[in-house]
Amino acid sequence: MKRLGTAIILSGPSGVGKSTVCSFLFKKYTDLKFSVSCTTRAPRPGEVDGIAYHFLTVDDFKRRIDAGDFLEWAEVHGNYYGTLKQEVLPRILNGQDIILDIDVQGMRLVRQSAQSDPRLAASFITVFLAPPSLAALEQRLRGRGTETEESIRKRLGNAAKELAAWREYDSIVVNDVAEQAADRLDAILTAAHARTATCLEEPWLA
Amino acid sequence: MKRLGTAIILSGPSGVGKSTVCSFLFKKYTDLKFSVSCTTRAPRPGEVDGIAYHFLTVDDFKRRIDAGDFLEWAEVHGNYYGTLKQEVLPRILNGQDIILDIDVQGMRLVRQSAQSDPRLAASFITVFLAPPSLAALEQRLRGRGTETEESIRKRLGNAAKELAAWREYDSIVVNDVAEQAADRLDAILTAAHARTATCLEEPWLA
Numbered sequence: 456m457k458r459l460g461t462a463i464i465l466s467g468p469s470g471v472g473k474s475t476v477c478s479f480l481f482k483k484y485t486d487l488k489f490s491v492s493c494t495t496r497a498p499r500p501g502e503v504d505g506i507a508y509h510f511l512t513v514d515d516f517k518r519r520i521d522a523g524d525f526l527e528w529a530e531v532h533g534n535y536y537g538t539l540k541q542e543v544l545p546r547i548l549n550g551q552d553i554i555l556d557i558d559v560q561g562m563r564l565v566r567q568s569a570q571s572d573p574r575l576a577a578s579f580i581t582v583f584l585a586p587p588s589l590a591a592l593e594q595r596l597r598g599r600g601t602e603t604e605e606s607i608r609k610r611l612g613n614a615a616k617e618l619a620a621w622r623e624y625d626s627i628v629v630n631d632v633a634e635q636a637a638d639r640l641d642a643i644l645t646a647a648h649a650r651t652a653t654c655l656e657e658p659w660l661a
Numbered sequence: 662m663k664r665l666g667t668a669i670i671l672s673g674p675s676g677v678g679k680s681t682v683c684s685f686l687f688k689k690y691t692d693l694k695f696s697v698s699c700t701t702r703a704p705r706p707g708e709v710d711g712i713a714y715h716f717l718t719v720d721d722f723k724r725r726i727d728a729g730d731f732l733e734w735a736e737v738h739g740n741y742y743g744t745l746k747q748e749v750l751p752r753i754l755n756g757q758d759i760i761l762d763i764d765v766q767g768m769r770l771v772r773q774s775a776q777s778d779p780r781l782a783a784s785f786i787t788v789f790l791a792p793p794s795l796a797a798l799e800q801r802l803r804g805r806g807t808e809t810e811e812s813i814r815k816r817l818g819n820a821a822k823e824l825a826a827w828r829e830y831d832s833i834v835v836n837d838v839a840e841q842a843a844d845r846l847d848a849i850l851t852a853a854h855a856r857t858a859t860c861l862e863e864p865w866l867a
Contacts, residue, residue, distance in 0.1 A: 587865060626855040639852075646853075659791050
C-alpha cells in the first residue's frame with residue numbers, strides 16, 4: 456500500500472530517557488532514525504557534522520530562515536537551533552518514518568508549519584514522554600552524577616514547565632521501564648501506519 | 662493512571678472477517694468484548710437473549726428511541742436494530758474497552774451522538790477492516806458455501822458501497838492474514854490507551 460511515512464514529534468523533560476527508549480525502536484526498525492537538527496554553536500569534541508548536528512554558520516542559518524527552509528527554529532542563549540524541512544519531508548513522501556526530538560515550543564512551531572501542507576499535517580503525530588513521577592526524574596538527573604546542584608534545579612524547573620504542556624500532545628507514554636515504554640511507542644508507530652489520512656491509495660487495490 | 666476506556670467502532674463489508682480478527686483480541690484481552698445490539702426481530706434457534714442480541718418488542722424499542730437511550734439505531738427490512746448508550750458508556754467510564762461491530766451508517770450516527778458528550782468523543786476510535794482485494798472478498802463469500810448466487814451478488818454490491826466510505830474512518834486494517842490483522846488492531850487499541858484525550862489525571866501523579 457502506498458502511504459506517507461510518519462514523523463513522531465517526541466518531547467519530554469531532560470533526563471526522562473528519550474534516547475534510551477528510542478534505541479529499542481532503532482534496533483527493531485533499522486530504517487528509523489532521529490532527525491538531525493541544525494545549529495550555529497561550535498562542535499564539541501567528537502561531534503561529527505551531519506550526525507550530531509548539521510553545523511551551520513550564523514549567516515547560513517539566517518539565509519535559510521529567510522528562504523523558509525526550516526520546519527521550526529529557535530535562538531537559545533545566542534545560538535540558533537532548527538529542523539530543516541529537507542530533513543523530514545523527503546522521508547515522509549518516501550513512506551519512511553522519522554523521530555523529531557524537540558521541545559514543547561518546537562512542537563508548537565512544527566504544528567503551525569504542518570498546517571500549510573496537508574501531507575505534513577497527516578504525517579505528524581505528537582508524543583510526550585513522561586517520568587513516572589517527579590521524584591523519579593530528580594533521581595535520574597542526580598544519578599547521572601554529571602550535573603551540578605544548580606543545573607539539576609534548573610532542569611527540574613524546566614521539566615515542570617514542559618510537563619504542564621502534556622495535554623497538547625496526541626499521546627503520552629510514561630517511561631517507567633524503558634523497554635515497556637518502547638513497546639508502547641512501537642504500538643503508537645504501528646497504529647500510525649494504519650491511519651487513513653496517510654494512505655495514498657485504496658489498500659485493496661495495492 | 663485513571664483513564665477512559667476505548668470504544669472501537671469496527672466496520673467492514675460482510676465476509677471480511679471481523680469476528681475472526683476480533684477473536685484473537687478476545688483471547689488476549691479477556692475483559693474485551695463485542696457490544697451487544699438490540700433488535701426487534703425474532704430470535705433464531707440457538708440465539709440467547711443478552712448474548713446474540715438484546716431482543717426487544719417494537720413498543721419497547723420505540724419507547725427507548727424516544728427516551729434517547731440509543732447511541733445509534735436503524736430500521737432494516739421492517740426490523741429495528743440499535744446500540745444502547747447503557748451498553749457502552751458505563752464500560753468506558755470504568756476504563757474498560759468495547760468493540761462495536763456496526764456498519765458505515767451506524768458509525769456516522771455514533772459520531773454524531775459522541776459530539777454531545779466529550780467523554781464519548783474522546784473514547785471512540787473508528788477502524789475499517791478491508792479485504793486485501795475485491796476478488797479475495799468474493800472468494801471468501803463463495804467459500805462459505807452457504808450463500809445463493811443472488812445473495813453473493815447483493816453482498817458484493819453492498820461491500821462496494823461500504824468500501825467507498827473507508828476514508829471516513831480514523832484507521833484502516835487490511836485483513837490479509839487474520840492473525841496479522843489482529844496484531845495491527847491490537848496496536849491500534851494499545852496506542853488508543855496512550856491518547857492524552859482519555860487521560861483523567863496527570864500520569865506522573867498516579
